[in-house]
Amino acid sequence: SNGEFITSWGSEGTGDGQFLHAHGIAIDSSDNVYVSDDGRNIIQKFDSNGEFITSWGSEGTGDGHFLQPEAIAVDSSSGNVFVADFEGNNIQKFDSDGNFITKWGTKGTGDGEFQRPWGVTVDSSGNVYTAEETGYRIQQFDSDGNFITKWGTKGTDNGQYLHLHDVGVDSSDNVYVTDRDNCKVEKLTADGNFIRQWGSLGRGDGEFIDPHGIDFDSSDNVYVVDSQNERIQKFDSD
Numbered sequence: 549s550n551g552e553f554i555t556s557w558g559s560e561g562t563g564d565g566q567f568l569h570a571h572g573i574a575i576d577s578s579d580n581v582y583v584s585d586d587g588r589n590i591i592q593k594f595d596s597n598g599e600f601i602t603s604w605g606s607e608g609t610g611d612g613h614f615l616q617p618e619a620i621a622v623d624s625s626s627g628n629v630f631v632a633d634f635e636g637n638n639i640q641k642f643d644s645d646g647n648f649i650t651k652w653g654t655k656g657t658g659d660g661e662f663q664r665p666w667g668v669t670v671d672s673s674g675n676v677y678t679a680e681e682t683g684y685r686i687q688q689f690d691s692d693g694n695f696i697t698k699w700g701t702k703g704t705d706n707g708q709y710l711h712l713h714d715v716g717v718d719s720s721d722n723v724y725v726t727d728r729d730n731c732k733v734e735k736l737t738a739d740g741n742f743i744r745q746w747g748s749l750g751r752g753d754g755e756f757i758d759p760h761g762i763d764f765d766s767s768d769n770v771y772v773v774d775s776q777n778e779r780i781q782k783f784d785s786d
Contacts, residue, residue: 622670638653639668657683662687669715731758760773
């Protein structure tokens, strides 16, 4: 809780436990760690000490194949793993061992279609939220990929985005998104009603240059990767 270093693992390479461009990370209820590697188009699974368990995926467009996997999410009920395939323009769902279950999405602007999905998260009911880098919107699906709702347009006002990166949900299923070019974090209800936003361009407290990943602790404090400032910022839920 004080930010003290515990351990690390990994090196550059193509073997088990090695990475070429590690990107997304998720942790299940057993503290297993899942990491996406968009340089190798695979997902790797480790225990909480970094011991390699399994991996799956390769480059391609078929089931269980990827074209640049980015964010990962794990549901709380079954430990199913959801992967946002950035250039494949789909979401793929696997069990905790990497066995393919289903996928949805093609390139496009319609409901259930994607324009470079980067972020993915799952709420307490198993609903899946996606953030599209060049689609300027959040889409919500059930756990099988059936479209529920969407929100967002291109712009700089509340509920508008320029370069969405990540999406996350807190313990109350409020939805938070990071917008890299607007240098903001936005908080919304589970059905997309705007609550508040914070952030602007800069290097001061509460300012961002290229905010990326977002996650939460058990008290719903919000942690944001402030990428170009090379730091993590921590906020309360407001």
